[in-house]
Amino acid sequence: MDGSPPHSSLTYNGRRIISAIRTHGPQSRADLARRLDIKPSTVTRLTGPMVAEGLLTEAPDPSREGRKGYPARLLSIDPRGVCTAGVYIDPDRIMTCIADLAGDALAVEETPVPDRSFEALMTEAGASVARLMERTGIDPRRMAGCGVSYPGQYSGDPTRVARIRQFRDWPEVNVERDLSPWFGMPVRHMNDAKAACMAELYHGACRGLSNFCHVWLSYGIGGAAIVDQQPYLGRNALAAEWGGLFPKSRPRPSGQDLLDVLAAEGIVLDRLSDLRDDHLELPVVRGWEERAADQLQWLCLVIARTFAPEAIVIGGTLHPRLMDGLIQAVRAAEPLGEDYFVAPPAILKAEQDGLPQLGAAALPIHEIFNPSTYPGAVSKLR
Amino acid sequence: MDGSPPHSSLTYNGRRIISAIRTHGPQSRADLARRLDIKPSTVTRLTGPMVAEGLLTEAPDPSREGRKGYPARLLSIDPRGVCTAGVYIDPDRIMTCIADLAGDALAVEETPVPDRSFEALMTEAGASVARLMERTGIDPRRMAGCGVSYPGQYSGDPTRVARIRQFRDWPEVNVERDLSPWFGMPVRHMNDAKAACMAELYHGACRGLSNFCHVWLSYGIGGAAIVDQQPYLGRNALAAEWGGLFPKSRPRPSGQDLLDVLAAEGIVLDRLSDLRDDHLELPVVRGWEERAADQLQWLCLVIARTFAPEAIVIGGTLHPRLMDGLIQAVRAAEPLGEDYFVAPPAILKAEQDGLPQLGAAALPIHEIFNPSTYPGAVSKLR
DNA sequence: CGGATTAAATTGCATTCCAGAACAAAAGAC
DNA sequence: GTCTTTTGTTCTGGAATGCAATTTAATCCG
Numbered sequence: 001m002d003g004s005p006p007h008s009s010l011t012y013n014g015r016r017i018i019s020a021i022r023t024h025g026p027q028s029r030a031d032l033a034r035r036l037d038i039k040p041s042t043v044t045r046l047t048g049p050m051v052a053e054g055l056l057t058e059a060p061d062p063s064r065e066g067r068k069g070y071p072a073r074l075l076s077i078d079p080r081g082v083c084t085a086g087v088y089i090d091p092d093r094i095m096t097c098i099a100d101l102a103g104d105a106l107a108v109e110e111t112p113v114p115d116r117s118f119e120a121l122m123t124e125a126g127a128s129v130a131r132l133m134e135r136t137g138i139d140p141r142r143m144a145g146c147g148v149s150y151p152g153q154y155s156g157d158p159t160r161v162a163r164i165r166q167f168r169d170w171p172e173v174n175v176e177r178d179l180s181p182w183f184g185m186p187v188r189h190m191n192d193a194k195a196a197c198m199a200e201l202y203h204g205a206c207r208g209l210s211n212f213c214h215v216w217l218s219y220g221i222g223g224a225a226i227v228d229q230q231p232y233l234g235r236n237a238l239a240a241e242w243g244g245l246f247p248k249s250r251p252r253p254s255g256q257d258l259l260d261v262l263a264a265e266g267i268v269l270d271r272l273s274d275l276r277d278d279h280l281e282l283p284v285v286r287g288w289e290e291r292a293a294d295q296l297q298w299l300c301l302v303i304a305r306t307f308a309p310e311a312i313v314i315g316g317t318l319h320p321r322l323m324d325g326l327i328q329a330v331r332a333a334e335p336l337g338e339d340y341f342v343a344p345p346a347i348l349k350a351e352q353d354g355l356p357q358l359g360a361a362a363l364p365i366h367e368i369f370n371p372s373t374y375p376g377a378v379s380k381l382r
Numbered sequence: 383m384d385g386s387p388p389h390s391s392l393t394y395n396g397r398r399i400i401s402a403i404r405t406h407g408p409q410s411r412a413d414l415a416r417r418l419d420i421k422p423s424t425v426t427r428l429t430g431p432m433v434a435e436g437l438l439t440e441a442p443d444p445s446r447e448g449r450k451g452y453p454a455r456l457l458s459i460d461p462r463g464v465c466t467a468g469v470y471i472d473p474d475r476i477m478t479c480i481a482d483l484a485g486d487a488l489a490v491e492e493t494p495v496p497d498r499s500f501e502a503l504m505t506e507a508g509a510s511v512a513r514l515m516e517r518t519g520i521d522p523r524r525m526a527g528c529g530v531s532y533p534g535q536y537s538g539d540p541t542r543v544a545r546i547r548q549f550r551d552w553p554e555v556n557v558e559r560d561l562s563p564w565f566g567m568p569v570r571h572m573n574d575a576k577a578a579c580m581a582e583l584y585h586g587a588c589r590g591l592s593n594f595c596h597v598w599l600s601y602g603i604g605g606a607a608i609v610d611q612q613p614y615l616g617r618n619a620l621a622a623e624w625g626g627l628f629p630k631s632r633p634r635p636s637g638q639d640l641l642d643v644l645a646a647e648g649i650v651l652d653r654l655s656d657l658r659d660d661h662l663e664l665p666v667v668r669g670w671e672e673r674a675a676d677q678l679q680w681l682c683l684v685i686a687r688t689f690a691p692e693a694i695v696i697g698g699t700l701h702p703r704l705m706d707g708l709i710q711a712v713r714a715a716e717p718l719g720e721d722y723f724v725a726p727p728a729i730l731k732a733e734q735d736g737l738p739q740l741g742a743a744a745l746p747i748h749e750i751f752n753p754s755t756y757p758g759a760v761s762k763l764r
Numbered sequence: 765c766g767g768a769t770t771a772a773a774t775t776g777c778a779t780t781c782c783a784g785a786a787c788a789a790a791a792g793a794c
Numbered sequence: 795g796t797c798t799t800t801t802g803t804t805c806t807g808g809a810a811t812g813c814a815a816t817t818t819a820a821t822c823c824g
Contacts, residue, residue, distance in 0.1 A: 011761070011762070011809090011810070012760060012761060012762035012810090013760060013761065013810085013811085016760070028772070028773090029772070029773065030771075030772055030773075037759065038759055038760075038811075038812085039759075039811070039812055039813075040772075040773065040774085041773085041774070041775080041811085041812075041813080041814095042810085042811060042812075043773090044772095044773060044774060044775090045774090045775095045810090045811090046810095064771095064820095065820095066820095066821080067770090067771085067820080067821075068769070068770045068771065068820065068821045068822070069769085069770045069771030069772065069819080069820065069821080070770080070771050070772035070773065070817090070818055070819050070820065071771090071772075071818095071819065071820060072771080072772060072773090073772085073773085211616060211617065225688075227609055227614055232609055232614075233690075234593060234689055234690030234691060235593065235690045235691060235692050235727065236690065237690075238687075238690040239688070239689055239690040240688065240690075241687065241690070242687070242688075244686075244687035245684065245687045245688075302627065302684060302688065303688070304626075305620075305623065305624070305626035305627045306607075306621070306622065306624075306627075306684065306685070306688045306689065307616055307621055307688065307689075308615075308616030308617045308618065308619075308620035308621040308622075308623070309616060309617060310617050345617060374762050378394060378395065378398070378420075378762050378782095379393070379394060379395065379761055379762060379780085379781050379782055379809090379810080380393065380394035380756050380759070380760050380761060380762075380781085393780085393781070393782095394781090395781085395782080410801075410802090411801075411802065412800075412801055412802075420782075420783085421782070421783055421784075422801075422802065422803085423782085423783075423784080423785095423802085423803070423804080423805095424781085424782055424783075425802090426802060426803055426804090427781090427782085427803090427804095428781095430803095446800095448791095448792080449791080449792075449799090449800085450791065450792045450793075450798075450799045450800065451790080451791065451792080451798090451799045451800025451801060452788095452789060452790050452791065452799085452800050452801035452802065453790065453791065453800090453801075454800080454801060454802090455801085455802085759810095759811065759812075760811090761780090761781080761809085761810050761811060762810090
């Protein structure tokens with residue numbers, strides 16, 4: 001059809017339009033002009049090519065039926081207008097997917113990790129993405145890029161991705177130089193918790209929220225803070241790494257801590273996923289759950305009093321019933337401390353924590369559609 | 383001379399230029415072009431009117447003397463190019479100033495509060511600013527606006543300034559409608575702690591820093607968080623109100639708490655400023671200081687692990703020797719907890735906490751010179 | 765039924781702002 | 795004295811938006 005991908009020609013206000021539709025749902029050109037404080041003519045001009053290229057779709061507005069005036073046509077994002085690939089790597093497995101703009105996974109794959117070397121992992125991940133592309137028959141021009149995430153904290157130079165404990169032998173990884181070659185498209189990276197947070201921002205419980213915090217419970221305790229619809233990373237990308245509030249030498253509400261507590265009772269599990277339903281009935285697990293709930297209540301209170309987010313979303317890879325129990329406990333702990341004279345932030349349950357590679361797949365979307373990541377020189381007119 | 387004030391015609395890149403000079407010091411047009419990734423021709427075109435209007439001044443660059451090429455001319459901000467007024471109101475007094483762009487107060491005034499009604503206070507504040515304008519003989523066209531700050535927390539509708547405890551009888555205050563009429567120029571508002579933080583950003587210890595947190599110790603415990611050179615307010619502007627981490631029913635590191643502790647020992651002081659040097663030697667004050675230092679250490683640890691700022695700046699209206707002691711104690715508490723594998727944030731002493739009205743005076747500067755507050759329609763070129 | 769009214773969407777032209785390229789100016793280097 | 799280097803300027807063109815008039819399709823109402 002045409003040579004250039006449908007997202008490559010978006011102007012700054014073009015991104016704002018996509019962003020507004022994503023946040024506030026399908027709406028007319030006139031609504032967009034009012035919301036974004038730009039002229040209707042600008043909206044018409046910018047949306048024209050987007051509709052032609054299949055990025056947006058038009059539909060009549062039923063809610064305005066029976067009212068005077070020219071009937072409005074609602075603009076919606078066509079989920080299949082652009083797709084992205086997501087790669088999640090942990091010490092045990094590689095999980096990949098092709099996802100559309102609605103966050104639906106068109107295809108997923110899970111591959112065991114044979115060898116933890118950087119080369120072996122990236123070779124396998126690249127091959128997996130290529131297989132998924134083949135299987136779904138996606139037009140490569142519609143692929144906006146590939147997101148890659150893996151657990152671990154950052155350290156030192158923020159332009160480079162950190163080496164992490166589980167992958168000690170990896171080289172010093174630089175996204176552009178070391179990651180991109182394996183996937184044949186632009187590559188973005190964040191650690192597992194921050195990528196999972198992006199999935200909640202674009203496809204999950206926090207869709208369109210401007211300011212919220214994320215708590216990620218896996219083997220460790222991770223997290224992220226979203227400020228004005230972008231991740232706030234802080235110094236060395238250490239912001240919202242809540243684990244730092246719980247010293248490793250003491251009991252903490254992490255998956256590894258649960259495994260340690262179980263092991264001390266003689267129940268040795270290798271992975272979190274080995275935790276079966278009947279384990280949950282054990283007194284030792286009940287006890288851990290109660291203590292972890294207290295610690296999470298305290299954590300949410302601290303988050304509420306520091307970031308004052310609109311919401312706190314909690315997700316992770318612990319057993320679903322553990323997650324549910326912890327979230328219920330935090331919700332019950334209102335009013336989140338004394339001295340509160342306004343309503344506390346909403347406590348939300350993550351919706352996309354079952355598919356960690358979806359978070360990675362959200363990274364290219366952020367890069368391409370978010371106004372704040374618009375590249376190049378800047379001008380503003382008034 | 384000319385009819386419009388020198389700051390009113392700044393384009394978006396014009397603001398970026400001012401901002402870059404403020405952050406990185408005097409520099410040549412070529413430096414600015416490289417730093418901001420815009421063309422030298424653009425810098426020439428934009429700086430021309432600024433120099434002509436007296437907003438910028440030119441000087442030869444001694445550091446490039448003896449080197450090849452056309453000698454560079456350094457551009458500096460002329461502190462007197464634009465001035466602002468600042469008004470700080472507390473239950474006991476009204477403090478006002480006229481300040482220039484360097485944060486020098488050209489004139490200050492302190493007036494006792496006769497009557498805490500909104501009308502009386504604003505009448506007196508407006509008259510005071512008018513007297514200062516008269517005294518300094520400032521050209522009204524050079525006045526960018528007036529900042530107004532007073533202590534208290536926000537609640538409810540963030541478009542309106544909150545009613546606070548000390549001023550319970552005030553009406554529901556709306557900045558545009560209720561504050562502007564008294565001062566004859568544009569008015570901006572933040573509470574005392576957040577305004578003080580703006581003074582540190584523009585004139586003090588954190589000049590030009592992108593991300594930092596502020597701890598404000600007065601009768602209460604306030605604070606602010608700066609993200610990308612703008613205040614991050616959060617839900618209901620409650621972000622970084624650190625006092626929320628210390629329930630009022632228990633000992634907390636606030637000035638009011640110190641007065642309460644002293645009162646319990648039979649030493650009844652009415653105001654913080656009544657605390658004399660010899661009070662500091664009392665065992666009860668020593669004890670309070672020690673406990674408050676522990677609490678501040680904990681607070682800074684929490685800030686470091688949540689916001690991960692580049693720096694934490696501590697200021698307030700406590701006795702200077704108390705402030706110094708507390709800051710020293712926090713600095714000595716490195717490494718700010720275990721599990722830290724990168725350097726902790728710098729602990730800085732506020733430089734402008736002696737003149738609270740200067741924080742208010744920084745608000746119009748932020749509004750006028752910060753790229754992120756640029757009004758009107760938006761476009762970006764690439 | 766048909767003109768008046770209403771609001772959305774479109775079109776052509778004007779304006780604003782920046783990039784690009786050629787050029788001018790001032791200094792040291794050879 | 796000419797060449798080289800770097801800063802700074804000028805002028806033109808292009809990209810993006812605003813502005814104002816116009817078209818379009820629906821309801822309202824006599």
